[in-house]
Amino acid sequence: MDVFSTETPIIGMVHLPPLPGAPGFSGDRTAIRDRLSQDAHALEAGGVDGIMLENFGDTPFYPDRVPRHVVADIAALTETLSDQVSIPFGVNILRNDVQSALGIAAATGGAFVRVNVHTGARLTDQGIVEGLAHETLRLRDRLDADVAVLADIDVKHSAPLADRTLEETFGDLVERGGADGVVVSGTGTGAAVDTTVLDRVVACRDDHGFDVPVFLGSGVTAETAPDLLSVADGAIVGTALKRDGETTAPVDEGAVERLVASVP
Secondary structure (H helix, E strand, O other), X not given: OOOOOOOOOEEEEEEOOXXXXXXXXXXXXXXXXXXXXXXXXXXXXXXXXXXXXXXXXXOOOOOOOOOHHHHXXXXXXXXXXXXXXXXXXXXXXXXXXXXXXXXXXHHHOOOEEEEOOOOOEEEEOOEEEEXXXXXXXXXXXXXXXXXXXXXXXXXXXXEEOOOOOHHHHHHHHHHXXXXXXXXXXXXXXXXXXXXXHHHXXXXXXHHOOOOOOEEEOOOOOOOOHHXXXXXXXXXEEOHHHEHHHOOOOOEOHHHHHHHXXXXX
C-alpha cells in the first residue's frame, strides 16, 4: 500500500455534521461546507498525513447502501475537500456503503476508503451487516481506480456472529478478501485499542508474511501514540484532534500539532 509519504501516517478525521435527509440536519448546506473547510485546513496545517471524510452525523445509519441524495452530497463535499488540501484523502460512508465511497473516491482523486465490514458479518445497531468484498474489489477493477481498501477487523460498535479466532478473521480480510490495510479499533468511538488484540493482529500479519499495514482506528492520543505506534503502522484519529476532546467539536489545530509531534 503506497499512499503516504511517511512510514507512520496519521489520518485525521473530518466528521461531517448531519447531512440533508438525516434527522439532525440543520437546513444549512453552506454551514456543512464551511465546517468541512475549517476542519480540513486545521488538519493539514497541523501536520497530518491524510484526511478521512465520514458522514458521522447521519445517525441512525443505513446498514448498507445509502440513498442517492446522500451519495450526491458526500460526492460534492469530497470534491470541495479535494480542492482544498494537498495530502491524500479518503472516504468512509457509514455504516457500510463502501461501493458508494469507492465510486466517490475514484471520481474525486481519493486515495483510500474505509469499510467497517469487508468480509463476514457483524451484529450492529443497524442489524446484521454483511461484508461485500466480492463486489467491492470487482467494482474497483471496473472503475480502474487506484484506491486502497482499509478494512476493519472486529469493528467498533458491533459483535461477531460466529466463534472465529482473530487469526482466522485476519486471514479472511487479507488473503481471501484482498484488503490493502487492516484497522484495529476499540469498542466504540474514541475508545482505546486493546493492546493485546493489536499485538495479535500484527503478529498474525508478520507470521504469515502479509504485506499490509495495520492502522489504529480509535482512541489514539498524544500520550498513547508513542507506544501504540511502535507496534502499529499508522492511525486514524478523530476525537483526540477535536476541541476539548469532543468528537463532534471542530478540529483543534494545536491538538493536531501535539499528536503529530508525539509520533515516533
